[in-house]
Amino acid sequence: MAYLLESAMRDTASPFEFDGPVPLDCMVDRRSEAETIRVWTREGMLMALVAPRRYGKTSLIRKIASEGEDVGLMVVTADLFGVASLFDLVLRLERAWARYTPVDLRPTVNNILGSAQAGVSISGAGFALTMADRPTSDPEAALYALLELPAQLARRRSGRILIVLDEFQSVAGVPGAQALIWENAWQQREAVSSLFAGGGPGMLLFSPDDKTSFSGQVRTLRLDRLPTSELQNVIKDRFTERNRDVSGIVGELVAVCEGHPQRTMLLAHLLWQEVPAGERGTTDDLEAAIAVALRQGDAEFRATMSGLTAGQRKVLRAVAEYGTPMAARALRALGLPKTTAQKAAPHLVAAGLIEDTDQGWRVIDPLLARWIRTNYGTRA
Structure with missing residues (x-):
């Protein structure tokens, strides 16, 4: 009986640590x-x-x-x-x-x-x-x-x-x-x-x-973002070890989180709750996990936005939606003067909210970026 209970707990407990420092044996890369x-x-x-x-x-x-x-x-x-x-x-x-x-x-x-x-x-x-x-x-x-x-x-x-x-x-x-x-x-x-x-x-x-x-x-x-291939292998293997198959959607999950360590583990944990043992995960399961992540982060994201000036909020929205604070469409759609964008962007970089990489501008937290696009998107 004890063995059966232990086996059941192992099959139902999420193998993804996302809240605080991870155990040494759970570190990725x-x-x-x-x-x-x-x-x-x-x-x-x-x-x-x-x-x-x-x-x-x-x-x-x-x-x-x-x-x-x-x-x-x-x-x-x-x-x-x-x-x-x-x-x-x-x-x-x-x-x-x-x-x-x-x-x-x-x-x-x-x-x-x-x-x-x-x-x-x-x-x-x-x-x-x-x-x-x-x-x-x-x-x-x-x-x-x-x-x-x-x-x-x-x-x-x-x-x-x-x-x-x-x-x-x-x-x-x-x-x-x-x-x-x-x-x-x-x-x-x-x-x-x-x-x-x-x-x-x-x-x-x-x-x-x-x-x-x-x-x-x-x-x-x-510290950079985690490599996509390793994240995919770790997530897929942890699901497989507990009789769940997410091979068809793990690539999309990792793409959503853009290699962000904590956000990837959080979304994998939420997906775990959507996929029962013995089942194959679907796109609907992933969309449900994303929706839960955005609901859970709503208060945090609103607090982040509230702590910014009006110009900084507009720049954050421009990067989340248009990939740059200087896009002409973003400046028009958000009523953002170019000089304001130039002044606000360094403050958001210093605050750890956006970054300018070799691949262009992006919001550091991919869930915050998706929350902005979902709730306040200006593009068709």
């Missing part, structure tokens, strides 16, 4: 990207991992961290999304060390931090408790202690340390922080590698304080 970062890490490079949201940056970082354990690489990852102040930055870094420091190194790390007398600790509340007891405590001293920690720890252990600062572009809003982080990373590169991950063009081009150029000192890896 990214082998060359992982190897590139491993090589650069061994060489002591300062690295930038740049990609739009939902392209798998966090999943790739987790893969590198997991595999690093086998070769003595210690990886500490800090999520800096929306970091608001030096105090907030200290808390993010402190929590990262509390989470990723191996058990055998925790006493050593706490001794190093304790010797700095900056109120930082990876045990208990740490700097938050310090600020509660002594509100005038200097967060800059605590930040220095945390930024110098990797080099001090490297002198007491064998093996390289990799510091990953995810959503690093958020640090630009904290005066002085970006330059300070950069300076420490540069000085420690003999024993410590640093990976700056984020989603915006120009993430490492300058410090907001002194305009110091970073671009010539950092090796940049840009």
Whole structure:
């Protein structure tokens, strides 16, 4: 009976992970990207991992961290999304060390931090408790202690340390922080590698304080969309393994999502819900899955549009429908002055909503583009 229940669950549970970082055994491709970062890490490079949201940056970082354990690489990852102040930055870094420091190194790390007398600790509340007891405590001293920690720890252990600062572009809003982080990373590169991950063009081009150029000192890896052939094979195989056949529509599914990692897995998951075991998927099943995806994304897409100026909304619509913000038909149909389009397009690029590729302009999220065309299309 237990075997039958397990078999039934295996046949009905979707094999497609789309909500958050994917398990290591579910990653599609990214082998060359992982190897590139491993090589650069061994060489002591300062690295930038740049990609739009939902392209798998966090999943790739987790893969590198997991595999690093086998070769003595210690990886500490800090999520800096929306970091608001030096105090907030200290808390993010402190929590990262509390989470990723191996058990055998925790006493050593706490001794190093304790010797700095900056109120930082990876045990208990740490700097938050310090600020509660002594509100005038200097967060800059605590930040220095945390930024110098990797080099001090490297002198007491064998093996390289990799510091990953995810959503690093958020640090630009904290005066002085970006330059300070950069300076420490540069000085420690003999024993410590640093990976700056984020989603915006120009993430490492300058410090907001002194305009110091970073671009010539950092090796940049840009995550691209996933290859069509591999996506098709993975999706088809996962359906086949569970007695479902989508060979006739998998090509169309992948084409709809244009190689976008998360959107492809989401649509495959929704298609899974439309195709019963033992059945062959049809175009109607795929259309039903697309309709569900657009309904589920409606609130998110409306919020995205609402956060834009009128000119930016028109440019986004022009790219979604006409493939360029400068098409004469788009300018006429949307009442979009050419000068407005020229000013608005860079803002949408910086926001990670559109991109200008070798194949032309496109909306980064293919479901957002389809939602725009479905609800607000101006072409016959």
